[in-house]
Amino acid sequence: MSTAHTVRDSATMLKRNLLHIRRYPSLSIMLIAQPILFLLLFVYVFGGTLGAGLPGQDGGGDRGDYLVFITPGILFLTVTSVALGTAISTATDMTTGIIARFRTMNIARLSVLTGHVLGAVIRTGCAVVIVAAFAFGLGFRGDAGPLGWLGAVGLLMLIAFALTWLTVGMGLAADSVETASNTPLFLMILPFVSSSFVPTDAMPAGLRQFAEHQPFTPMINTLRALVTGAHTDSDLWFALGWSALIALAGYLWSRRLFLRVPAK
Incomplete structure (x- = not known):
C-alpha cells in the first residue's frame, strides 16, 4: 500500500475522530474540567500553606507563588487526562x-490507530489552551519569552503523543470499556508523586527517591523551567528521552496488539 494511500486513510480516520469529539463533547468536557478543579482545589484550599513552604520564599510565599509553581503540573495533568480518554475511545471501537x-475494507490497517492518536493530540492542544487560559485568569504569570512558551507547547505535544500511543495500547488490551477506563489511572496518580504539587525535597527519603527518578518529574521540571524562564539543565534531556521511549514502546505494543489480536 502506497504512502499516499496511508496518509489519506489516516486523514479520514482523523476526521472521524474529530467528528466524534464534536458530536459527543461530554467526555472532553469532563477531561478538561478535572485539571481545572484540581487547580482551584490546590490553589485556594492548600495554596496559602504550600506557597509559604516553597523553596526560596522563606515563609513569605502566597497563593500567587503557588499558582506559578503548580500550573506546569496542572498542564501536564491535562495531557494525562486526555490520554485516559483515548484508551476509552479505542476500547469502544474494539468492542462495538x-x-x-474496517478490516474488511481496503484501508491502511494502522490508519485507525493513527486517527485516534492525531485526534487525541489535537484535543490535548485545545484542552491545554483552555486550562492555561483559566490559569492566566486566576493570575498566573510566567517570565518566559516566546521561545520558552514555544518550547513548553512543543514538549506538551510530544508528551501527549507519547502517552496517547501508550493508552491506545491499553485500550486495545482491555476486554471492555470499563477496564480501559481504569487501566490508565496510574497516569493520573503518578503526577501526584512527582514535583507537580510540592518540591520533591519535602518528601520522605524513600518517596523522594521514587519521585525524583520516575519519568514524569523531569518532564514537569522542564515545563516549569520553560514557562518561568529558568534553566532546564539535564531535565530537558531526560524529558525528551523518556517521551521518545514511551512513544516507541507504546507504538510497538499498539501495533502488535492491533495486527495480531482479533477485534472483540
Whole structure:
C-alpha cells in the first residue's frame, strides 16, 4: 500500500475522530474540567500553606507563588487526562465491531490507530489552551519569552503523543470499556508523586527517591523551567528521552496488539 494511500486513510480516520469529539463533547468536557478543579482545589484550599513552604520564599510565599509553581503540573495533568480518554475511545471501537468492519475494507490497517492518536493530540492542544487560559485568569504569570512558551507547547505535544500511543495500547488490551477506563489511572496518580504539587525535597527519603527518578518529574521540571524562564539543565534531556521511549514502546505494543489480536 502506497504512502499516499496511508496518509489519506489516516486523514479520514482523523476526521472521524474529530467528528466524534464534536458530536459527543461530554467526555472532553469532563477531561478538561478535572485539571481545572484540581487547580482551584490546590490553589485556594492548600495554596496559602504550600506557597509559604516553597523553596526560596522563606515563609513569605502566597497563593500567587503557588499558582506559578503548580500550573506546569496542572498542564501536564491535562495531557494525562486526555490520554485516559483515548484508551476509552479505542476500547469502544474494539468492542462495538467497527474494527472488524474496517478490516474488511481496503484501508491502511494502522490508519485507525493513527486517527485516534492525531485526534487525541489535537484535543490535548485545545484542552491545554483552555486550562492555561483559566490559569492566566486566576493570575498566573510566567517570565518566559516566546521561545520558552514555544518550547513548553512543543514538549506538551510530544508528551501527549507519547502517552496517547501508550493508552491506545491499553485500550486495545482491555476486554471492555470499563477496564480501559481504569487501566490508565496510574497516569493520573503518578503526577501526584512527582514535583507537580510540592518540591520533591519535602518528601520522605524513600518517596523522594521514587519521585525524583520516575519519568514524569523531569518532564514537569522542564515545563516549569520553560514557562518561568529558568534553566532546564539535564531535565530537558531526560524529558525528551523518556517521551521518545514511551512513544516507541507504546507504538510497538499498539501495533502488535492491533495486527495480531482479533477485534472483540
